[in-house]
Amino acid sequence: MAEALVIKGLSKRFGGLRAVQDVSFTVQENETVALIGPNGAGKTTSFHLITGFHRPDSGSVLAFGNEVVGLKPHDVCALGMARTFQVAKPFGAMTVLANVMTGAFLRDRHVAAARAKALEAIDFVGLGAKEQTRAKDLTTIDQRRLEMARALATQPRILLLDEVMAGLNPAEIDQAVALVKKLAASGLTIVIVEHVMRAIMAVARHIVVLDHGQKIAEGAPKEIVENPEVIRAYLGSYVHPPAQGDAHA
């Protein structure tokens, strides 16, 4: 298997806060990797660094062999790496179809072609009946679906999902898990940040655990749940108060 994403020595500080420190991990092609950790561990910051929204202080990010550090987010997307946001960012005034077409225009500027591609992505995520709905009128799970459809329409090879299950009820989480599995089965390489452990165990083959900006463990789900470092990070000696938490939560 080829390496889709190789992250080496990624670091970023915001003033005195070391948000991400020397994080390295590799994602194989067609693999689903979960990035987990307590609040403030640096998961979302890592996403920002990988997708060009923040520039890392040091380190490198190779996507299919291309260095993406220093590129703008739209260039990263053009290279085949699409992301969703922790807080969904739909284009509220646009319909679902128009939202997704905007993503599709990256690969084809023709309206008819973009429309066809968008409808395909909308059907894939299960929003088929709501393509004419204004994005601001969607429910939380449908907004997450929309984010995924919009990202899919850019025809990525790597998809980065930032807490797509936050705020969903158990039944919706099952639907979201099924959708992520479907995305993985379609051949996408997926990096997912998630808090819902049930979902992570269901979708991820490989887990990277961050705490205080550092990688503390990495491995198969079974090893991770038994890892004493991970258990301590989540349950024991919870030293930092929540107020100091994730800058991007």
Place this chain on the structure above:
Amino acid sequence: MQTSGNMKWLWLVIGAAVMLALPQFVTSSFAIDIFIRILLFSFIGVAWNLMGGYAKQLSLGHAAYFGLGAYTSTIMQVNYGISPWIGMVAGGVVAMLASLPIGWLCFRLRGPYFTIATIATAQVLMLIFLKFRDFAWGAEGTTIPNLGSAPLMMQFEEKSSYYYVVLGLLVVGLWITHLIEKSWIGYYLVAIGEDEDAAEAIGVNAPKVKRDIYMISAFLTALAGTFYTQYIYFIDPATAFSFNVSIEAALVSIVGGIGTLWGPVIGTVLLETTSALLQSWLGSSVGGIQLTVYSLILMAVILWRPTGLIGFATDVYHRYARRKPARA
């Protein structure tokens, strides 16, 4: 779809016929003057709307391009005898080029800071034209030599001819807006206006798209500047770079409905007729009362319908007239 498409064409043809025939029936020069004002500010609004409406980059500095267009054609005409028709296009190009450094500076800022920066650029340009007298005529400005009937120099004896010129400009502006709205650029503009980060994340090169649309918007606004100077036969920094032009451009679009094809036109018709009517009803009573009433109407529209009149009309239409059937 077919019938609604045909209906649209029917309305367009009727509208075009009425607009073309209007000066033949309305001969009062006062009325023609109001029509010309309406068409001119509709056109400026349309130019502003491309950037301010679709991409929600609220510029209050479009007077910069209006003035550059006016001065470019006037300098070319008065000093070198070049026809304003050529000067108009040259002014557009000057405005486009000026929009590059201005945009480069202002687009670093977002929201209200962007708006303030655009106001400043127009004011700075006005000061430059005020202070440097050998550059163009300083504070006292200049009159355009009256050549009588000289269509090639954009001078006409009939007011109706000016009407047709500005009508042509408006049609060009609307046509360009229509093409942009229906293409990928339109989607990109609205996406940037809604959420720039989300747009970037799906591959939209936001700085480039904003720069390009700013150039088009500046170009069109400059054409209006040339026309206006030719129409009033006079130019000075205070009229060419008037803050009122910037305000009016934004206002007509906001009242009519930003980010819509017809919004600026509808907004201008409403505002200009209201202001003209109030002027004739109340202008002779207590001084300034017509402006007070005008402002109250403006505030009411903005508070009551922030999406503008088009937004209001669309809502009503969707509620009562037709529920769009879902795709089978």
